[in-house]
Amino acid sequence: MNQPLSVLPLNLGLMAPSPQAGAQESGYRLPPAALQAIVDAPRAPALSLSPQRNIVAVIQTPPLPGIAEVAQPELKLAGLRINPRTCSSSRFSFGTDMSLLEVATRKESRIRGLPRELRVSDLSWSPDQRYLAFSHVALNGERGAVELWVIDLAERKARKLSPQPLSAVLTRGFNWLPDSSGLLVHWRPAGLSKPPAASGIPSGPIEQDSTSDGHVRQLRTYQDLLKNEDDARLFEYYITVQMAIVDLNGKTRLVGQPAQFSRTSIAPGGQYILTQSITRPYSYIVPVSSFGEKLEVRDMHGDVVHTVTDLPLEEGLPPGNDAVSEGPRHVSWRADAPASLMWAEAQDGGDPVRDVIDGIRDLVLLHAAPFREPPRVLARLTMRYAGIAWGRDDVALINERWHKTRDYKQWMIAPGHLSTPPELIHTGSYEDRYSSPGSPVMRADVNGFPRLLIGPGTTVLLDGAGATPDGDRPFIDRLSLTTKHKERLFQSAAPYFENVAAVLNDDGTLLLTTRESPTERPNYYLRDLNKPEGEQLTALTNYPHPTPQLKDVFKEQIRYPRNDGVELTATLMLPPGYDAARDGPLPLLMWAYPQEFKSAGAASQTTGSPYRFNAVSYWGPAAFLAMGYAVLDNPSFPIVGSGDEEPNDTYLPQLVASAEAAVDEVVRRGVADRHRIAIGGHSYGAFMTGNLLAHTRLFRAGIARSGAYNRTLTPFGFQAEERPYWQAPQVYQAMSPFNNADKIKDALLLIHGADDSNSGTFPLQSERMFQAIKGLGGTARLVMLPNESHAYRARESIMHMLYETNAWLEKYVRHATA
Numbered sequence: 001m002n003q004p005l006s007v008l009p010l011n012l013g014l015m016a017p018s019p020q021a022g023a024q025e026s027g028y029r030l031p032p033a034a035l036q037a038i039v040d041a042p043r044a045p046a047l048s049l050s051p052q053r054n055i056v057a058v059i060q061t062p063p064l065p066g067i068a069e070v071a072q073p074e075l076k077l078a079g080l081r082i083n084p085r086t087c088s089s090s091r092f093s094f095g096t097d098m099s100l101l102e103v104a105t106r107k108e109s110r111i112r113g114l115p116r117e118l119r120v121s122d123l124s125w126s127p128d129q130r131y132l133a134f135s136h137v138a139l140n141g142e143r144g145a146v147e148l149w150v151i152d153l154a155e156r157k158a159r160k161l162s163p164q165p166l167s168a169v170l171t172r173g174f175n176w177l178p179d180s181s182g183l184l185v186h187w188r189p190a191g192l193s194k195p196p197a198a199s200g201i202p203s204g205p206i207e208q209d210s211t212s213d214g215h216v217r218q219l220r221t222y223q224d225l226l227k228n229e230d231d232a233r234l235f236e237y238y239i240t241v242q243m244a245i246v247d248l249n250g251k252t253r254l255v256g257q258p259a260q261f262s263r264t265s266i267a268p269g270g271q272y273i274l275t276q277s278i279t280r281p282y283s284y285i286v287p288v289s290s291f292g293e294k295l296e297v298r299d300m301h302g303d304v305v306h307t308v309t310d311l312p313l314e315e316g317l318p319p320g321n322d323a324v325s326e327g328p329r330h331v332s333w334r335a336d337a338p339a340s341l342m343w344a345e346a347q348d349g350g351d352p353v354r355d356v357i358d359g360i361r362d363l364v365l366l367h368a369a370p371f372r373e374p375p376r377v378l379a380r381l382t383m384r385y386a387g388i389a390w391g392r393d394d395v396a397l398i399n400e401r402w403h404k405t406r407d408y409k410q411w412m413i414a415p416g417h418l419s420t421p422p423e424l425i426h427t428g429s430y431e432d433r434y435s436s437p438g439s440p441v442m443r444a445d446v447n448g449f450p451r452l453l454i455g456p457g458t459t460v461l462l463d464g465a466g467a468t469p470d471g472d473r474p475f476i477d478r479l480s481l482t483t484k485h486k487e488r489l490f491q492s493a494a495p496y497f498e499n500v501a502a503v504l505n506d507d508g509t510l511l512l513t514t515r516e517s518p519t520e521r522p523n524y525y526l527r528d529l530n531k532p533e534g535e536q537l538t539a540l541t542n543y544p545h546p547t548p549q550l551k552d553v554f555k556e557q558i559r560y561p562r563n564d565g566v567e568l569t570a571t572l573m574l575p576p577g578y579d580a581a582r583d584g585p586l587p588l589l590m591w592a593y594p595q596e597f598k599s600a601g602a603a604s605q606t607t608g609s610p611y612r613f614n615a616v617s618y619w620g621p622a623a624f625l626a627m628g629y630a631v632l633d634n635p636s637f638p639i640v641g642s643g644d645e646e647p648n649d650t651y652l653p654q655l656v657a658s659a660e661a662a663v664d665e666v667v668r669r670g671v672a673d674r675h676r677i678a679i680g681g682h683s684y685g686a687f688m689t690g691n692l693l694a695h696t697r698l699f700r701a702g703i704a705r706s707g708a709y710n711r712t713l714t715p716f717g718f719q720a721e722e723r724p725y726w727q728a729p730q731v732y733q734a735m736s737p738f739n740n741a742d743k744i745k746d747a748l749l750l751i752h753g754a755d756d757s758n759s760g761t762f763p764l765q766s767e768r769m770f771q772a773i774k775g776l777g778g779t780a781r782l783v784m785l786p787n788e789s790h791a792y793r794a795r796e797s798i799m800h801m802l803y804e805t806n807a808w809l810e811k812y813v814r815h816a817t818a
Contacts, residue, residue, distance in 0.1 A: 256302020
């Protein structure tokens with residue numbers, strides 16, 4: 001709940017050919033009408049709640065973009081994807097309309113003066129709630145710009161505010177001043193020359209060095225990296241910004257000189273700006289997030305008054321998921337003070353295996369303006385710093401965690417009284433969902449900074465998922481930080497799933513919730529806990545069912561045991577009107593994603609809720625209910641490594657055991673034929689799919705989207721595996737379905753975005769896997785979707801993905817025989 005509310009073509013298809021058609025066949029294809037209807041189902045608007053929690057901005061979510069928009073020019077530099085037309089990160093979805101909804105009266109009002117062909121990219125309320133700023137991506141032929149607009153709430157009128165286009169490559173390009181008098185913006189520097197053009201003639205070889213220093217570093221695999229100095233100059237051109245202050249009348253004042261700012265943040269008191277700027281040398285093996293950065297405090301004219309740190313280029317961390325960077329990290333302003341910096345700093349050099357004095361892994365430090373005195377220690381942590389919730393001088397909540405053991409602790413500290421010892425508020429395993437206390441409820445203060453909502457008697461509100469053996473039941477608790485007494489104010493109850501989107505008053509008795517049931521899509525409600533139970537709810541929205549033709553699908557949250565005693569969970573979905581006794585078993589699509597755990601108890605916990613809406617999305621397996629398939633969605637595939645044991649040491653036997661348990665359960669229930677089951681997944685789920693087809697004959701077909709299949713191509717770790725290949729070569733080799741392609745005897749459909757930017761899932765992974773199966777005489781099909789990344793966005797791509805999947809299932813699963 002503490003996150004902001006979500007700010008939520010051309011048809012080239014002809015007759016569908018056989019899925020075995022050769023490479024000469026081309027063009028986007030359309031799936032059957034029942035699947036097309038799911039893709040084109042209306043999408044609910046997204047909402048953004050105002051600081052005073054009495055007005056909601058309603059942003060209309062558009063249909064899927066066409067391939068023409070997805071295929072706009074795109075630069076791939078230092079791990080970034082940049083639209084050179086607009087000098088912004090590449091985007092494919094925008095808000096296309098906006099209105100304002102009053103929470104108390106439920107009255108919706110239009111906004112005058114919005115730009116034509118509105119494309120809302122980002123929006124932000126002024127701290128005093130008099131204005132709402134948003135960026136509009138304007139396109140005019142081959143030219144484009146990110147424009148800054150502002151809405152006057154009193155007049156319900158929008159106007160363009162900034163005369164100069166924003167630069168939104170590394171940031172959204174604008175932030176409110178704490179006093180709401182204007183905004184600090186990132187402009188494309190005026191008078192900037194054309195982008196540097198490559199000569200096409202090399203000036204020399206590309207050179208890289210490695211010096212023997214005895215230090216082992218993790219060098220993960222990344223896409224879209226810089227390749228040469230021409231790339232470096234182009235990258236530098238697009239990340240150069242000019243800071244400026246724009247007041248509400250459009251009057252502007254430049255702040256300092258143009259530079260490569262990756263982040264700027266104004267102190268709560270409004271007197272200083274914390275800036276992060278990217279520094280050379282750049283790298284050809286890591287993305288911009290690992291480049292050197294200089295962190296400085298500037299006055300409001302842009303002059304440097306204090307240098308916080310100068311972080312070097314970092315080409316790899318020490319081994320282990322608890323490894324972090326040396327030097328200050330997570331540098332930010334203390335939210336409840338005018339101008340105090342906070343950061344964490346590792347005491348082990350960032351290396352989790354290094355011994356430390358008194359067991360202290362991280363120090364958390366405070367440094368107050370004017371930065372003449374040395375920093376003070378705010379907290380000494382035996383694990384890694386994991387965030388802080390600021391409240392006031394005597395109350396802040398600080399978290400620490402350790403991935404290796406999954407341990408987690410939360411402490412109450414007094415940032416204004418550093419001699420006061422910390423108090424332990426919660427300790428446990430962060431993978432133990434049943435024992436999770438929830439997250440503290442935050443509220444923006446008068447300066448727009450998030451602060452703990454502290455009630456009488458030093459109480460705070462906790463918002464939690466409420467995981468139970470019967471499914472998730474979201475809750476709001478009131479916790480006394482002095483007595484540790486906890487009172488439950490609200491908890492979702494059957495037959496609905498109700499989640500708290502926002503707390504609207506100080507005592508936690510007026511809530512904005514989303515409420516849903518298997519047949520009712522999520523809608524927003526006001527819940528007044530001071531009223532009698534039957535009178536608490538008032539509907540705020542009334543969005544209709546997006547796929548009424550599938551309203552009566554059957555859904556059940558099922559549990560079943562694995563052969564080692566681990567309890568597994570899955571969501572079983574059946575087509576409308578289906579009766580197992582009357583209609584017999586169906587062909588079934590199983591869709592999953594493995595997850596690592598450190599305890600069998602945590603792996604056995606129930607996930608999800610039986611009372612969630614039966615959403616049928618084009619992205620997941622549920623779409624194939626429309627084609628008469630049974631669906632087993634998100635069955636548990638836990639990979640458990642207790643104590644010193646690493647989960648992946650027994651990955652394959654645990655994976656196979658989970659698959660066998662799922663298949664046995666759906667067959668036992670009479671809803672699926674053992675010989676007509678397909679397995680599928682995306683990313684790590686695609687990797688799982690390849691392994692299950694290589695090591696079992698449980699499935700007649702597999703659908704693997706955007707996966708990785710050769711783990712030697714990700715030699716410095718993947719998912720939660722923290723050992724490099726050279727420490728566990730047998731694990732990497734055994735887990736690679738590419739190494740077992742000769743054992744794949746069932747049909748495998750490989751789909752991949754041709755421009756996948758996700759670390760590790762290079763398109764080459766699917767290409768080589770297909771070549772291996774083809775060369776070994778197996779049955780496979782490779783579909784590369786042009787201009788798509790790790791997730792697919794164009795309507796044509798989504799339609800074609802469904803066409804291919806449906807054709808594959810029809811050919812190899814629906815009519816399969818024992």
